[in-house]
Amino acid sequence: MEQNFHPVLSLRLFCGEEKCFGPGVAELLRRVRTEHSLRGAAISMGMAYSKAWTVVKNSEAALGFKLLVSTTGGKHGGGATLSPEAERLLAAYEEYRSRLRQYAQEQFPIYFPQLT
Amino acid sequence: MEQNFHPVLSLRLFCGEEKCFGPGVAELLRRVRTEHSLRGAAISMGMAYSKAWTVVKNSEAALGFKLLVSTTGGKHGGGATLSPEAERLLAAYEEYRSRLRQYAQEQFPIYFPQLT
DNA sequence: ACGTGTTATTCTAATCATAGAATAACGAAA
DNA sequence: TTTCGTTATTCTATGATTAGAATAACACGT
Numbered sequence: 001m002e003q004n005f006h007p008v009l010s011l012r013l014f015c016g017e018e019k020c021f022g023p024g025v026a027e028l029l030r031r032v033r034t035e036h037s038l039r040g041a042a043i044s045m046g047m048a049y050s051k052a053w054t055v056v057k058n059s060e061a062a063l064g065f066k067l068l069v070s071t072t073g074g075k076h077g078g079g080a081t082l083s084p085e086a087e088r089l090l091a092a093y094e095e096y097r098s099r100l101r102q103y104a105q106e107q108f109p110i111y112f113p114q115l116t
Numbered sequence: 117m118e119q120n121f122h123p124v125l126s127l128r129l130f131c132g133e134e135k136c137f138g139p140g141v142a143e144l145l146r147r148v149r150t151e152h153s154l155r156g157a158a159i160s161m162g163m164a165y166s167k168a169w170t171v172v173k174n175s176e177a178a179l180g181f182k183l184l185v186s187t188t189g190g191k192h193g194g195g196a197t198l199s200p201e202a203e204r205l206l207a208a209y210e211e212y213r214s215r216l217r218q219y220a221q222e223q224f225p226i227y228f229p230q231l232t
Numbered sequence: 233a234c235g236t237g238t239t240a241t242t243c244t245a246a247t248c249a250t251a252g253a254a255t256a257a258c259g260a261a262a
Numbered sequence: 263t264t265t266c267g268t269t270a271t272t273c274t275a276t277g278a279t280t281a282g283a284a285t286a287a288c289a290c291g292t
Contacts, residue, residue, distance in 0.1 A: 005130070006130055007129055007130075009128075009216065010126050011123060012124050013122070013124075014121070014122055039267085048250065048252060050272085051250060051252095054271095071258085072270080073257075073269085074266095074267085075267085077259090077266065077268025078267075078269055092227045096223065099223055100125065100220055100223070104127075104216055108212070153237090153238070154239075155237085166242085170280095187238085187239080187288085187289085188287065188289075189237090189238075189290065190236095190237085190238080190290045193239080194239055195239085
């Protein structure tokens with residue numbers, strides 16, 4: 001069983017019962033930041049635009065604020081950028097997640113000693 | 117957004133590329149421990165027996181050892197218990213997971229201060 | 233022998249998730 | 263005013279997941 005045995009942990013945030021933020025939206029937002037477009041973000045991760053749009057919309061609904069500031073029309077057709085709240089949320093999510101992953105990495109050999 | 121904002125983290129273990137253990141199998145094993153039967157475990161969590169069986173079988177294949185010691189026939193039709201390796205793995209998984217969750221709980225207000 | 237309730241295994245049917253199409257709106261530039 | 267590439271939105275067709283049926287084997291008790 002020893003073949004590179006390792007933990008993977010996924011983090012999602014809930015507002016009460018309903019999930020409001022997780023790996024999916026996070027990755028989309030990350031890519032919107034570099035693509036300056038939701039469509040570009042979706043395509044770059046092999047996801048249908050309609051799905052990406054739904055994911056963002058659901059997250060926004062659960063959170064109660066907008067994640068994307070988007071414009072339509074214009075020379076390049078428009079685009080999207082992260083709202084300030086989205087920037088903050090994504091930053092916190094990423095730092096928190098990386099902290100947890102680091103900790104998970106550290107603790108792993110303690111709980112699974114024979115596999116290192 | 118403040119309505120009981122909280123993190124949920126899920127832990128799964130990989131052997132190289134393929135997932136070999138996660139929340140699904142873990143919950144099944146936990147219930148096999150009290151139900152003394154895979155069927156009972158599956159039913160108790162509203163899962164089809166065939167699915168439970170597949171889940172366990174896939175996990176066993178990825179891990180390279182048996183998770184369940186099962187008997188067929190007899191007065192009560194047979195049943196299943198955890199193999200010693202499964203007991204150890206499940207115990208380690210649960211302790212590790214609870215440690216990570218505890219840590220996540222502690223760190224949360226540090227990364228999401230305005231929400232506590 | 234037979235009934236019982238399980239494991240084991242495969243197959244099919246139904247459900248769910250997702251991709252992709254279709255359509256409209258938009259605004260800058262040509 | 264037409265073209266362009268996006269956002270926005272809904273709908274449908276496809277694909278993946280899952281539940282549940284079906285069948286066999288098993289061994290104990292009656």
